[in-house]
Amino acid sequence: MSIAGSTLEATLFSAAQEPQQPAAPSDRAKGPASTDRSKEDQTTNSATTKKRALRIGVVEIASTVESSFSTGGLQQELVNDLNFLGAQGVILSSEPEDREAALEQAKQQNCEYVVFTIINGYKTASVGQKLGSVFNRGALGGVGGSGQGRVELNARVKLFQPDGAVPLFDGDVNFRQNDADGTARGLMKTEARNVMLQIKKLESTN
Numbered sequence: 001m002s003i004a005g006s007t008l009e010a011t012l013f014s015a016a017q018e019p020q021q022p023a024a025p026s027d028r029a030k031g032p033a034s035t036d037r038s039k040e041d042q043t044t045n046s047a048t049t050k051k052r053a054l055r056i057g058v059v060e061i062a063s064t065v066e067s068s069f070s071t072g073g074l075q076q077e078l079v080n081d082l083n084f085l086g087a088q089g090v091i092l093s094s095e096p097e098d099r100e101a102a103l104e105q106a107k108q109q110n111c112e113y114v115v116f117t118i119i120n121g122y123k124t125a126s127v128g129q130k131l132g133s134v135f136n137r138g139a140l141g142g143v144g145g146s147g148q149g150r151v152e153l154n155a156r157v158k159l160f161q162p163d164g165a166v167p168l169f170d171g172d173v174n175f176r177q178n179d180a181d182g183t184a185r186g187l188m189k190t191e192a193r194n195v196m197l198q199i200k201k202l203e204s205t206n
Contacts, residue, residue, distance in 0.1 A: 053088045054199065057106035057114040057162075061155075062096040065122035069180060074188055078117070081192035087199075099160075107162035114160045115195055119187075121154030121174065151183040152176040157191055159198055169198040 061074040079089030090109050094102035096116060106114040152174060159169035173194055175187040 055111040057090045057092045057111035059102045063119040077188040116158040119155045123152045125150040153187045
C-alpha cells in the first residue's frame with residue numbers, strides 16, 4: 001500500500017471516530033417558554049376583562065316613608081350587591097334630590113351608569129293580622145307567631161347614564177320579610193339584580 005493510500009485511510013478512520021455534535025434544540029424543547037408566554041397572555045387578558053367591569057354610581061338612598069325607617073347603610077349594601085354581580089359600584093356623595101350634581105359626579109368618576117333609589121312604600125302587618133287587609137293584595141295568609149309581624153318595602157328605581165337627561169329604566173321593586181332590616185337588605189339585592197338585568201338588555205341592543 002502506498003503512503004498516500006495509508007494517509008487517506010487514516011483520515012477516514014479518524015473522522016468516523018469523532019463524536020457528533022448535539023443537534024440544535026427542537027421546537028419541543030422550547031415548549032416551556034411557549035407555555036410561559038401563553039400564561040402571560042392569559043393573565044393579560046384576565047386583567048383586561050377585570051378592567052371592563054361596569055362602573056355604576058350609586059346615589060344615597062332616599063325615602064318618603066315614615067321616619068322610623070332608617071336608610072342608613074343601604075347605599076353601601078346596594079354597592080356590595082352590585083359588586084357581587086360583577087359590576088363595580090361607586091358611592092356618590094351628592095344629595096339624591098340633586099340629580100344634575102349626582103350625574104356630574106358620576107361622570108367625573110368614570111361611571112357608565114347611575115342609580116337613583118327612593119323608598120316610597122313601607123307597610124307592616126301585626127302578628128295574627130291578615131296581610132291582605134294591610135297590603136290590599138288579596139288574602140296572602142296570616143303572619144306566624146314570631147312576634148315580629150311582616151314588613152313590605154317598595155322602591156322606585158331610576159337608571160341613568162351620566163350624560164343622559166332621560167332615565168334608561170324607571171320602575172318599582174319590592175320585597176317582603178318578617179323584619180325591617182332583613183326586608184331592606186332583600187330589597188337592595190332585588191334592586192341590584194333588576195339593575196344588572198336592565199343594563200344587560202340595554203347593552204345587548206347596542
